[in-house]
Amino acid sequence: MELALSLGDTSKPFKFLDKNPKLSSKDLGFCMALGSGFPATTRSQDKLGSHESNYQDDERRVSSDPPLQLDLLPFSPVPRGHQAPSRIHFPWLTDNLVSEPGSTDAPGRGFDVNRLSMDDADEGAAISSPNSAASSFQMDFGIRSGRDRKRDLEAIDAERASSRASDDEENGLTRKKLRLSKEQSAFLEESFKEHNTLNPKQKLALAKQLNLRPRQVEVWFQNRRARTKLKQTEVDCEYLKRCCETLTEENRRLQKELQELRALKTSQPFYMQLPATTLTMCPSCERVATTTTSSSGTTTTTTTNPSTTTSTTNSKPLSLPAKPRLFPMSHGQVQPHHAAS
DNA sequence: GCCAAACTATCCTTTACTTCA
């Protein structure tokens, strides 16, 4: 079990957005322009650690560039004068990222949650300003299912936590650990399926989409990679354990077989007069065949019924995948290998 | 071209917080 790793180029979109109909076109219908300003992520840098400053550098680097259209999402920007596609409303998105569907408002304008349609409500992902989430959602709870309401509350909590975190950071206090919302986690998870590492642009794009700091996205991917590795280690461990058990059992069986052969040799001395027999393994089927060399020099590969030999009556196949099976099968039989012992 | 310092990204370990049984 291996994770496919695709380190695409920076312009490569997240393919899951195309593949996942739930998240594609209609739902994730927004594009993003990274321009000169990053008001949400720009903050004082003197309190930041080394990692933090790295990402601040990233932000500065991007920020200093001319406005950059990221094609991380399913459709391209709508040309001036064209009808904008419908847009999804992520609760964690700020109103400066998403504009109302069909609205002529440019992104960056305010968003009125009261204008949400029922469809939007059913998506359970109404947009709101992170600073006014509670009041906005309260307006809508009357028409929401309990589950949607719960999700909304979770989103609000996440937003509040994020807001608290930012405030704390700005105040120089230690940032409290926040819990990512289910939507944020799911989105990150989908991103991880596409790329288990991020380049700076992807990181920034994800951070902006999810209203997280780039450092949070980075840390999430780090921890996610660690979880994947841990899981893989557990799987490997389990496999090796099974292999060990199987081999132990096989060893036990072969020891028993050896004892039986020795007993047979003692009771039937004429056995020693048989022609020399060697065991060879068939490279294609990985089974043992018996090759007997006669006194005249001709060799014959024999296939005998295992049931005629007491030493093989209790043979059973190993369950190890793709491992050589060192025991006689139906078309080959192990003859007593009576070396001088 | 070589080298050392700085920078950057990632991994690993640990801590602290949250959730849940």
Add this chain to the structure above:
DNA sequence: CCTGAAGTAAAGGATAGTTTG
């Protein structure tokens, strides 16, 4: 309500690769 286990966000250090002067 308390508690321990599990999950996970986050911090900090180590390391390796890259860039720069």
